Amino acid sequence: MNRKAYSFVRTFPQEPARTLKMDGHYLLCASAGALRLEAQGQAWLLPPARAALIEAGQAIKVSIPQPVTTASVLFDPRFTAAPPAPLTVFDLSPLARALVNECGTWGESDEPLTAYAETLFTALAAVSWRLAERPSPVVVPAGRSPELRRALQLTEERLGGELRFEDVAEEVGLAPRSLARRFEDETGMTWRAVLRRMRVLRAIEELAAGDTPITKIAFAVGYTSLSAFNAAFRQLTARTPTEYRASFRT
Structure with a gap:
C-alpha cells in the first residue's frame, strides 16, 4: 500500500460471488445497496447500516445481489493494530458512518496523506476497532x-x-x-x-x-x-x- 490508509468508493452492478484477499486491514461497507459476505462457514448481508472489519490476508467471498456503491477503507497493517478478530461484522454508529464518508476523499495514491486526513483515518480505525468488539448477531451459517x-x-x-x-x-x-x-x-x-x-x-x-x-x-x-x-x-x-x-x- 502506498498510503497509510485509503478509501475505496465505487459503484458495482449485480455480480456473483468472488474471492478477495486484501493486503491491508479492510473495512468493507456500502453507502447504497447491499453486499453479501461469506467466510469461516458463515454468511452476512451488509446494507449501509453494517460493516465488516477483515484482517489483512483473510480470504472472503463477496457477492452483489443488487447494484451497490461501496464506501470501504483499507488500512496499512503498519498504520493500525490488528483488528480484534480476523473477521467481524457489526452495526455502524453515526460517528463511524460520518468518518467513512469524510475519508472518501482520499483514494489510493502515491501522495502521502495530509495531517487532517491521517487524523480522520486514525479516528475511523479507533471507532471501528471498538465497534468490532460487539459483533452483530444477524449471521447465517454457510454449511x-x-x-x-x-x-x-x-x-x-x-x-x-x-x-x-x-x-x-x-x-x-x-x-x-x-x-x-x-x-x-x-x-x-x-x-x-x-x-x-x-x-x-x-x-x-x-x-x-x-x-x-x-x-x-x-x-x-x-x-x-x-x-x-x-x-x-x-x-x-x-x-x-x-x-x-x-x-x-x-
Missing part, C-alpha cells in the same frame, strides 16, 4: 457438507413460498431426522432458527434496496402477519424494521 449447503440454498430460494422441512430433506436425499442432525452438527441451530435468520436477512436486503412497504416485505419473506415479522426482526436486530431502515437513510 460444510454438500447436502447442508444445498439445503440452505433451497431454503433461501423459497423463503416467500410454501416451505416444508420434509420437502427440503427429500430434495437433498436425506431423511428429515438425518438432515436435522446435520443442521445441529454443522450450524449449532435448528432449521427453523436458520430459516428465521434468512428471512430477516432477506428483509434487510429489501429495506436497503428501496421504499417497498414493510408489510409487503414481511409477506415476501414468508411471514403471514406483520406482528410476527416485527417480533422476529426485533429479536435479531434489537430494532423494528422501520428503525433499521431509518438507520441507513440518514
Whole structure:
C-alpha cells in the first residue's frame, strides 16, 4: 500500500460471488445497496447500516445481489493494530458512518496523506476497532457438507413460498431426522432458527434496496402477519424494521 490508509468508493452492478484477499486491514461497507459476505462457514448481508472489519490476508467471498456503491477503507497493517478478530461484522454508529464518508476523499495514491486526513483515518480505525468488539448477531451459517449447503440454498430460494422441512430433506436425499442432525452438527441451530435468520436477512436486503412497504416485505419473506415479522426482526436486530431502515437513510 502506498498510503497509510485509503478509501475505496465505487459503484458495482449485480455480480456473483468472488474471492478477495486484501493486503491491508479492510473495512468493507456500502453507502447504497447491499453486499453479501461469506467466510469461516458463515454468511452476512451488509446494507449501509453494517460493516465488516477483515484482517489483512483473510480470504472472503463477496457477492452483489443488487447494484451497490461501496464506501470501504483499507488500512496499512503498519498504520493500525490488528483488528480484534480476523473477521467481524457489526452495526455502524453515526460517528463511524460520518468518518467513512469524510475519508472518501482520499483514494489510493502515491501522495502521502495530509495531517487532517491521517487524523480522520486514525479516528475511523479507533471507532471501528471498538465497534468490532460487539459483533452483530444477524449471521447465517454457510454449511460444510454438500447436502447442508444445498439445503440452505433451497431454503433461501423459497423463503416467500410454501416451505416444508420434509420437502427440503427429500430434495437433498436425506431423511428429515438425518438432515436435522446435520443442521445441529454443522450450524449449532435448528432449521427453523436458520430459516428465521434468512428471512430477516432477506428483509434487510429489501429495506436497503428501496421504499417497498414493510408489510409487503414481511409477506415476501414468508411471514403471514406483520406482528410476527416485527417480533422476529426485533429479536435479531434489537430494532423494528422501520428503525433499521431509518438507520441507513440518514
